[in-house]
Amino acid sequence: MKIVFLDSATVGEDVSLSPIEALGELTKWPVTLPGQIRERVAQAEVIITNKVVVDRFAIDSAPQLKLICVAATGTNNVDIDYAHKRGIPVKNVVGYSTESVLQLTFTLILGLTGKLNYFDSYVKDGSYSKSNIYTNVIETFSEINGKRFGIIGMGNIGKRVASVSGLFGADVSYYSTSGTNHCGEYPSVSLKELLSGSDIVSIHAPLNERTNNLITIEQLRWMKKSSILINLGRGGIVNEQDLAFAVDQGIIAGAGVDVYVNEPFEQDHPYLHIRHKDRILLTPHIGWASVEARKRLVDIIASNIASLSPQI
Numbered sequence: 001m002k003i004v005f006l007d008s009a010t011v012g013e014d015v016s017l018s019p020i021e022a023l024g025e026l027t028k029w030p031v032t033l034p035g036q037i038r039e040r041v042a043q044a045e046v047i048i049t050n051k052v053v054v055d056r057f058a059i060d061s062a063p064q065l066k067l068i069c070v071a072a073t074g075t076n077n078v079d080i081d082y083a084h085k086r087g088i089p090v091k092n093v094v095g096y097s098t099e100s101v102l103q104l105t106f107t108l109i110l111g112l113t114g115k116l117n118y119f120d121s122y123v124k125d126g127s128y129s130k131s132n133i134y135t136n137v138i139e140t141f142s143e144i145n146g147k148r149f150g151i152i153g154m155g156n157i158g159k160r161v162a163s164v165s166g167l168f169g170a171d172v173s174y175y176s177t178s179g180t181n182h183c184g185e186y187p188s189v190s191l192k193e194l195l196s197g198s199d200i201v202s203i204h205a206p207l208n209e210r211t212n213n214l215i216t217i218e219q220l221r222w223m224k225k226s227s228i229l230i231n232l233g234r235g236g237i238v239n240e241q242d243l244a245f246a247v248d249q250g251i252i253a254g255a256g257v258d259v260y261v262n263e264p265f266e267q268d269h270p271y272l273h274i275r276h277k278d279r280i281l282l283t284p285h286i287g288w289a290s291v292e293a294r295k296r297l298v299d300i301i302a303s304n305i306a307s308l309s310p311q312i
Contacts, residue, residue, distance in 0.1 A: 001023060001024030001025065001045050001046065001305075002024060002025050002027070002043050002044055002045045002046070002064070003020060003023065003024045003025065003026045003027070003044070003045070003046040003048065003305065004026075004027045004029070004040060004041055004043075004044040004046070004047055004048065005017070005020070005026065005027070005028045005029065005048040005049075005071075006029055006032040006037065006040065006041070006047065006048065006049045006050075006052040006054075007029065007030070007031055007032055007049060007050045007051060007052050007071075008028040008029060008030055008048075009030035009031055010050040010051065010071065011050075011071065011294055011297065011298065012289070012294055014291065015291065015294045015295055015297075015298060016298070017298060019298055019299055019301075019302035020048070020298060020301060020302045020305065022302070023302060023305050023306055024045075024046070024305075027040075032052050034053070037052065037053075037054070037058045037061070038057065038058060038061035039061075041054075041058055041061055041062040041065070042061055042062060043062075043064065044062045044064065044065055045064050045065060045066050045067070046065075046066065046067045046068075046069060046305055047062065047065060047067075047068050047069065048069045048070075048071055048301060049068070049069075049070060049071065049077065049078070050070070050071040050072050051072070051077055051263075052077065053077045053078075054068055054077065054078045054079065054083075055078075055079045055082075056079050056082040059079065059082060059083055059086060059088065065086075065088055066088060066308065067088065067089055067091065067304075067305065067308050068083055068088060068089070068090045068091070069090075069091050069092075069301050069304050069305060070090065070091070070092040070093065071093065071297060071301055072092065072093060072288070073092055073093060073094055073096075073097075074092070074206065074207075074234075075090060075092050076207075078090050089308070091304040091307075093297055093300045093301060093304070095156055096288075096293055096296040096297045096300055097287070097288035097289075097290075097293040097296075097297070098156050098157050098160055099160070099290070099292070099293070100287060100288055100289065100290035100292070100293035101157050101204070101232055101287040101288060102157065102160045102161055102164065103290070104232065104258060104283065104286065104287040105157075105161055105202055105204075105230060105232055105287070106161075106164060108230050108232075108256030108258070108281050108283070109144070109200060109202070109228070109230060109256065111256065111281050112228050112253075112254045112255075112256055112281060113141060113142060113144060113200075113228065114141050115139055115140075115141045115278075117278045117281075118139050118278055119136065119139070122136055122139075143169075144165070144168040144169065144170050144200070145168055145169030145170070146169060146170070146171070147170050147171070147199040147200060148170070148171050148173070148197050148198045148199050148200075149162075149165040149170035149171065149172045149173075149198060149199070149200045149202070150172075150173055150174065150175065150189075150194040150195065150197070150198030150200070150201045150202070151165075151172065151173075151174040151175070151186075151201075151202050151203075151204060152174070152175050152177060152191075152194070152201065152202070152203045152204065152205050152214075152233070152237075153174075153175075153176075153177055153203060153204040153205025153206070153211075153233060154174040154176060154182070154183045154186070154188075154204075155204060155205075157204040157232075158174065158202075158204040158205075159183065159185075161202055161204060162174065162185070162186055165200075170200070172186045173186055173187045173188070173189050173193075173194060173197075173198070174186055174187075174188055174189070174194070175188070175189060175190065175191045175194045176188055177205045177206075177208075177210050177211050177214070178210065179210075191214070191219065192219075192222055195215075195219055195220075195222040195223050196222045196223065196224070198223070198224075198227060199224065199226065199227050199228075200227065200228055200230070201223065201227065201228070201229045201230065202230040202232070203215075203229070203230065203231045203232065203233040203237055203238070204232060204233050205233045205234070205237060206233065206234065207233070207234035207235075207236045207237060211233070211234070211236075211237045212236050212237070213236065213237075213239055214237050214238070215229070215237060215238040215239065215242075215243070216239040216242050217239070217242040217245065217246060217251075220242060220243065220246040220251055220252060221246075221251060223251070223252050224252070225250060225251065225252065225253065226253050227252050227253060228252065228253050228254045228255060228256070229243070229252060229254075229255045229256075230255070230256045230257075231255070231256070231257050231258065231259055232258045232259060232287045233259060234259050235257075235259045235260035235261040235262075235263070236261050238257075240260070240261060240269070240270055240271065241270045243255055243257075243270075243271075244270035244271055244273065244274050245270075247274055247276065247279045247280050248274045248275055248276055248279070250276075253279065254279040254280060254281075255279070255280050255281075256280070256281040256282075256283075257271065257280070257281070257282050257283070258282075258283045258284075258285055258286060258287045259285055259287075260285070263284075263285050264284065
């Protein structure tokens, strides 16, 4: 069986692809540019892609193709309708990164609420050594306990975030982006009620026609000036220019962002021009990428391939 991984660099060199290699002849391309796709998939029976677009032209370029594996949860980079017309199944990976995303969510929340950038700099730049008291109460931080915690998107990740928020003593509510209130453990509220009433808002929703540009300057103005916004859903859910403005102008207290409209984003991105840089924490779409999550990812991809191996 001939297996082609179009962007294997996204998995990292520290994670073995041996579970996939055991199933056939694996060709790994660290990065594949649009003009290279057709040639690279020409002999493939299985295509693995994380972010490389596999459209109808790529599918037509692989006459032996029997399976497309997406090394991620989202499948918007594959022309699924056309693949199905050709009788080619498309299999993604679900649930592998829940704990990883959960951990980064609270890394960003605690970094912002705990003012870690400020306190770290205060010690490292010598200010603490020059102080005549043992602590610093000039800059303050607040407890999560007793705060209102709003979640946009109550899927598997949202539910885990809600559970941990409760352990901190937060009062949790959520906004359903699908319009279906399927979680009875927490109150479902309107978007305006969630944004205006929450001290912390965490986004864990997919990008679709209902969530695209869901949060603009209008919605950001509903929020408290003391609140923070965390986005580990998709970049297009929040208008990036508007969020940069809201953070810089103090419309909200801060933001933590791991996902962007363009990844990697351009060098003149609005987040890079925020004057009050201590108000925003930025990570390069790493929420899914703990070592453990990437190992689970490879194992599930291998399982997806193995499930079709009798037909190949």
